[in-house]
Amino acid sequence: MKLFQHDHFPHVTGNRVSLRQILDTDLDDLMEISFYDAVQAQTVQQAAEMQAKINQDYLDGNSIHWGIVDHSTNTIVGTCGYYRGLDRGEGELGCVLLSKYYGQGYMTEGMSLAIEFGLNHMGLKRIWAATSQQNGPAIKLLERLNFVKIADTAEDEIEYELRPVINQYHSMK
Template sequence: MYRCRGEIPDLETSRLRLRKLEDRDASALFQIWGNSDVVRFLNMTRLESIQETRDMIDLLNGLSESEDTLRWGIELKETGGLIGSCGFNIWQLSGADRGEIGYDLGKSYWGQGYMPEALSAILKFGYSVMGLNRIEALVLEENKASQRVLDKLGFKPEGLLREYQRNEQGEGYIDLQLYALLRREYRGWGSN
């Protein structure tokens, strides 16, 4: 059984390095998590300050220690700049061998192929290191760009989860599209 024990290993692709989020990332992440255009697809409240961003980094790193989540910062190798984050929101190994991914990217980096590249690294990690058989993603119906990313990686749409989560204001519920990719279907980045 996979145990992360708070250790988040570095993963690399041709253009990206995925690494543990650090306090020094707060300013870059605030540009992402504080941007209304980005967070509207994340079903989270837009962060209002660098301190809130530091608190979120601490929360995510703390959740990795208790093995409740595993989140990487996405860094451009060329510049060392952080452009987003991705990881496993949850996973269940005993009896299910499945996990759920989540991801975000700074708006100025949309449409450049960074997210499929980053997700391919965590998919490979999920199947080969964690021993997952099934990886899922939940996407808002209106987030067509995210659906295209998942399609590119070979994920299959499995249906609409009606009123699956509370909305960010806690005043109602949102519908989410369920996508999944099985280990036997995974072909790696660029081969789908």
């Protein structure tokens, strides 16, 4: 099942941030948060190889990975996207923020844009997220975005699911 158009990568614009495709020219700035399959890139070359895999995952309809861009500086401050479950009409939402932007509200707006896009443009029926039990900031972010805890996993993670406050995102159209 393909849930979005592949002829152009979706650009999503909000008040303070936008979500856009990550470009090769962004990779130097994203080394701190360049991951694929939980492995961090150690070089720009590795980051480019990982980004190529991420781009192919998008073309295959398996994920969508955005850079979160601050409008005032045109700088990528983090990334977010849907990484699993799209073949079932659902999506695992994940995010990473560059450390110098912690606590400034970027991720709340970026994730809100991703949620709205997932519900209203991709037609997702379920959105969930997982984080480490020790990741207090991620837990607070998910709760602020109306996710509720649904499970503790054996891998020391907590799973969250977006619950019926979904109507707030449908009204963002």
